[in-house]
Amino acid sequence: MRWPRQLMSLLVVLALLAGPPMVLLLLIGPPIRGWPSTEQVRAWVQQPLTEQTLTAALTIGAWLLWLLLAYTVAVRALTRLRTTVGWLRRLPLPTPLQATASGMVGAAVFGVATNTVTIAPPQPSPPLAAGMPEDSDGVSPIHKDTAASDGGTHLAGGWLPDEVAGQVAAAAALVWLRRRRDYQPRPPDLHRREELDAVGLPPTVAAVQAALADAPASSVASEPSGSFAALVGVFPVSGLGISGPGTLSIGRGLLITALLAGHHLRNPTLVTTWATLTSLLGGDAEAFDRRLPQLNAVETIHDATRLVESAPSPRIVLLLEEECDGYDVRHLADMAATAGGRVVVLGGWPAGPTWQAAPTGHVHDPLRPEEHGPRLCVLDQVAATDLLAVIVHPDPAPPAPATPGPPPLPHVVPPKTRLPRQATRAEPRSRPDASTRQLRLRVLGEPTLLVDGEPLTIRRSAALQILVFLATNHPTGANTSQLADAIWPGVPRRSLTGRLYTTLSELRTVIRDASGMHVIEHTDDRYRLNPAHVDVDLWQLQAAIHHAASAVTNTTAAWQAVVDACPADLAAGRTWPWLDPIRETTRRHVIDACAALADAEPDPQRGLAVLQAGLRIDPYNADLHARARSALTARGDHEAATELHDRYLRLLLHAGLDGDAPDRRSNNTSTATGARRR
Incomplete structure (x- = not known):
């Protein structure tokens, strides 16, 4: 039990507080018996080290030690008392109706304590259809422990509010749509499939996608407490400092939040210095700055002020404490507030309030400890770098030619004749008619x-x-x-x-x-x-792809077999993160077959039908659309070509992509320029 130890500790503290003064007063007396006279002062100057002076010095030292002990005990007691009072203030008291209901329940429990109560066993839950989540409440077990507290998405490298997690998933979907749009068909070949733009997204992005796929729609569409607009409304207009163990993690979270908010904007939504960006992202800061139009990294705080003054727009300005002085940061905060933005100094605010930050992302104002502040996005350096991968624009440098490597689609061989496996005791024997299934x-x-x-x-x-x-x-x-x-x-x-x-x-x-x-x-x-x-x-499609890539004669029939073996997209409608690279690789093989078949088809009408079949597999591919438009134009059907192009532009705009669909077959130079602009 704890109370004997607590009682013993209290007795020891009381003994230490009361014992030394009593001993000193009984043996030596009070430390000072009036002020010394002139003769005593003159005698002490002539001979300072006497038995009486040494005794007085030791007595005074003992009293000072006792005062230090008493002060420490008093401070601890006041702190404990303040904590207890704060807890009592937050303790919810039952309403009259709750108190009445509790009394009735207690009376009922004591009144039937001697009776036997029979509880019916729970009814088994009905089976779920294929594809439905196995958890009855619709919430993934990964996030059940947080659904009742702060919500959001917990990662190995931090925590994301629901709004930010949704923006990450949307940006990841745009990455794959952009790759589908920009892919250019090539001659069917199995030994050139190591394309950099078909690899999977970083693990942190996949974790966010999987978490949102398991979470119910209501939680994702909840109040955007961590969004860019909400942060601007929460932060003080005069600027804010953030200090504590979670400072850099929150700085990376603010970086990601602001960049995601400006993902579709032309003006930058984040201004920071190179020193701040390097402290947050490490050596990757320079590479990311070149590919993030939403980010403006400057050398000094004066450059940041001139940038905010020249192009005002809602933004967050991130700085380090050592880069700021009182006047400069106050002037920058005024200019940013006028434009609807906020200045956040990581480490401490030299001209205003500073909030304390916990590693979990919770912040609070020390001047108002009774108020709980918001929880901000927190990320470590690895997680922040992973999430930036879905925000950055594609590298304008042309991709290096892929080196030959093993084909990602394995060759499917006919199954060998197998003897029936003997059933063991641990498993039931196969049914007699299993061979006919x-x-x-x-x-x-x-x-x-x-x-x-x-x-x-x-x-x-x-x-x-x-x-x-x-x-x-x-x-x-x-x-x-x-x-x-x-x-x-x-x-x-x-x-x-x-x-x-x-x-x-x-x-x-x-x-x-x-x-x-x-x-x-x-x-x-x-x-x-x-x-x-x-x-x-899928195995039949893979076998057709292998045959088409290795066929020397009758290639048209082999390419047609690939198109016929793909009636729809791989696992259509599913958002499993691991599926995207495999789905894109499979889709590109089919697009290659469609393009090769259309080029080899002497009949323009049949060639157009093949291209339309390819567009059913991938309606976002710009090259297939350009080929189809060229086929319609060659037939003299200019109205259909214009309608096809307009419909394609509307599809891109609806998906969140820019409507500038380049015609790669007619103008390779403009295509490269457009890719650099994007």
Whole structure:
């Protein structure tokens, strides 16, 4: 129990406070018995070190030590008392109605304490359809612990408000749309697929995308407490300083928040100095500055003032404390406030209030401790660099030619004849008619597992992801680490082992009970789909792509087979972050086949039909649209060509891309210029 120790501590403190004064008063007496006379002062000057003077000095020293002890105890007691009073003020008291209800409940409990209460068992929840989240409340277990507090998105490198996380996901989607728009078809070839603009986005971005995919729509569309406009409204007009252990993390959060707010604006939304930018981003600061039109990095605070004065617009000005003096920063704050912006000094405000920042992003004003300040976005350097990757404009330098490497689409070989696997005691034997079952996994379009032509309901959305992931990684398969990183990015693997095994076990059981076959194999610590038991439409497309790339004769038929084998986009409508690079690579193979087939087609009408089929696969590709417009113009159908172009521009504007769709086939120079401008 704690109270004996607390009582003993109190007794010891009282003994230390009362004991020394009593001993000193009884043995020596008071430290001073009146003021010394002139004769005593003259005698002390002539002979300072006497027995009496030494005794008086030691007595005074002992009293000073006791006073220091008493002061320390008093300060601790007042601090504890102040904390207790503050806690009592925040303690919610029951209303009269709540007090009455509590009394009635207590009376009922004591009145029926001797009776036996029978509680009906909970009813099992109905199974979910394929693709629905497995959590009944619709909230991912990753974020359940924070849904009731500050919300937002928790990452390995920080925390994002809902509004900022939504802007990150939107910017990531624009990255892939921009890549789709700018891709130029090439001759079909399997050994040139290491394109830099088809690689996946950084892990922090994938974690944000996965978190928003699992979160309910209401939480994402909640009040934008961490948005740029909200921050401008919260920060003092006279400027603000931020100090404490979370200063640099909050500075990176403000950097990302301001840049995301100006992602579609022409004027910069963030002004900072090179010293501040380097302290936040490290050695990558210069590379990011060249590719961020929303950012203006200057040398000194005077340059920042001149920039704000010459081009006023709503913005945040980030500075370091050592770069500021009272007059300069006050003048800059006045100019920024006039333009609707705010000045934030990382380290301390030399001319106004300074808020204390915790590593979690919570800030508060020390002058008003009873008021809780907002929670700001916090990021470490790695997370901030990852998020900047979806904001920066593409590098204007032309991409280097890719070196030959292994094709990303594995060659699909016909399955060998296999002996039936003997069932063990731990698993039921296959049904007698299992050999007659037909399993087909459809991943081009809506992912669906068909058993004898009938869709099989898969309860967990993670299980459906695993099926598609294994289909796209055939025949190599994937181990547990690769599956966990793909399905639940940004979550520590140690907390996912049990969940992954549970999902895999349930998936294998559902398929085995419905078909009597073991579709998912586990050998050499890798999970694979058994091609002898399941047929996947993606594998047929991959086989057609390999054949078209290696065909020497009858290439037209081979390219047509690729187009015919792709009825829809890979896992259409799904927003799984791991899927984007595989989907883009597959889509580009089909676009290459469409372009090659259209170029080789002597009939203009059939060539136009092929291009239209390619536009159904990727309606954002500018090169396919330019080819289709050229085909319509060559036929003399100028009205249809104009209508096609206008519809394409509206599609780009609706997606958030600029409406300037360059015609790459007619003017390569203007295309390069436009890419640099973007």
